[in-house]
Amino acid sequence: MSGADHYEVLNVERSASAAEIKSAYRKMALKVHPDQGGNAALFRLVQEAWTTLSDPAKRAAYDRSLDGHATPPRPRHPEPPRQPKPDPEPQWTWSTDQPWSSEPSGPDPVRSDGAGPVLIYPTFGQWRIPAxxxxxxxxxxxxWIVVTSGVGFWDIVFDVGSAAMVFLALPPHWTRRVPLHGLFKVIGGLTAVFYLLMLILSLSTAHKGSTLERLVLGAICGGLVITRFITGRWSKYHELDVAIDREAAFEFNLWGKPGEPLVADTLAASISPYDVMLHRRTAKLLDPVLTALPGAKLVNGAQLGAMVVDHLLLNGHRAALIVSIVGPGGTYSLDAYGGLQLNGQPWESPAPALEAAVESWRGRLRQVDVRGFLVIHPDTGATVRTQDRADAKVTCLAARSAARELHAWLQPEGSKVYRQVLYDILHRAPYGLV
Known part of the structure; x- marks a missing residue:
């Protein structure tokens, strides 16, 4: 098989119908046509994909060739270590002249190390039983207070207020579903203030109350505070349970689409079709890491406010910010100022922006070790080597070895998912919420 993955070029699934493929071809062709300011090489790829997938016989032969190169499905738990194949199959490489090539420069296979089951922190249902x-x-x-009270007008008023105090003690995720919950909270709060004043008066020398009265008032005031604190903690973790549920925590490891921001808004800059395909290529390169680390989570287009990074790979308390480029063969390194050098000469790259993103995410995820990785895809037939400083915030990785090196950096965390960190990345950081 030669050329790009035709389904990936048209951005359709392998199960797509002929009509879906035709529609996708028309949209992509209009977007990348040279007359519309598109890329000629990318347009040739779109034409080649359409020629193959529009013909049922050619598509069937192409699918068989894909099956010959397909990787096995990712296991639920890590596999035992295996010996690498002596002759690995060719992998795809990005090229500026011919954007995809069959040179054997893909990532080395990363195998599972038997790290055990995925561990979730915090666990589900925290504070539920105590609450x-x-x-x-x-x-x-x-x-008991309501039953033992009298039947006069004011007794009934305070009984209603006492019942409203129970509503005040309920977890917020329950009370929000009740009509007029704001009114009940006000009534319960006023009654609680009244009980507190009665407790203070009963303790004063001028209005010294009985021991039983003081105990009851202290129990009702202290019980409300304690119960409301515990139910509030339960409600907080309940929201986390809903946002990152068991299925997402154990089974899901992908969020967002390569080449798109995590949250679609007008602040995010548009991405060219050429870069979209590069993002997809890098996302595929990360598949072996997700296979070896079942607890790892890949967020494509991760956002911190309006700042978008291509990929964020999270495992435990380690987060890798990943950006990729295409470059000629040679030795790549970062200078003392974070700029990229090729064979000792300055080379334009997003490395400084990636370093700034690392600083921003470190400020956001204070309990997480955040590091940047610049993945370099070589031109056709080229060889990429990297040299890095130990204290650098950004590390250069050759595409061929990127999966192995990322796995080595993330693996010490084991198979752990910290749901609060993942929740912040997915649901709070994109909107700038504190």
Missing amino acids: LVALVCFTLLVA
Whole structure:
């Protein structure tokens, strides 16, 4: 098989119908046609993909060739170590003249190291049992006060207020579903203030109350504070459970699409079709890392406010920010100022922007070790070598060895998922929420 992955070029699944392929071809051809300011080499790839996939016989033969190069599905748990194949199959390489080539310069295979099952922190359902126990005890206390009170007008008023205090103690994710919950909270809050004033008066010398009265008032005031704190903690983790549920925590490891920001908005800069294909190529290169580390999560187009990075690979308390470029053969390194050099000469690259992104994400994820990686895809037939400083915030990686080196850096964390970190990356950082 030669040339690019035709399905990837048209951005369709292998199961796409003929009509879907035709529609995708028309959209892509209009976007990349040279007369529309597109890229001629990319347009040739689109034409080649359409020629193959529009013919049922050619498409069937092409699918068989893909099956011959397909990798096995990712296992639920890590596989035992295997010996690498003596003659690895050719991998695809990006080229500026002919954007895809069959030179054997893909990533070395990364095998599972038997790290064990995925561990989730914090666990699901935290604070639920303590919250329910505290809520039941507080409800019983309020019920006892209501039952033992009189039947006068003011007794009934305070009974209603006491019942509203139970509503005040409920977890927020329950109360938000109740109509007029704001009114009930106000009534419960006023009643709690009244009980607190009664407690203060009962402790004063001028209005010294009985021991039982002081105990009841202290129990109702202290019980409300304690119960509300515990149910509030449960509600906080309940929101986390909903956002990152068991299926997402254990089974999902991909968010976003290569070449697109995680959150579609007008602040994110547009990405050229050429760069979109480069992002897809790098995302495929990361597949072996996700296979070897079941707890790793890949976020394509991760955002911190309006700042977008191509890929964010998270494993435990380590996060790799990944940006890729295409360059000629030679030795790449970063100078003391974060600029990229090729064979000792300055070479234009997004390395300084990546270093700035690393600083920003370190400020955001203070408990996470954030590091930048610049993946360099070589031109056809070229050889890329890298040299790096140990103290650099950004590391240069040759595409061939990128998966292996990223796995080596992430692997010490094991198969752990810190859901609060993942929640921040997916649901808070893109919107600049604190």
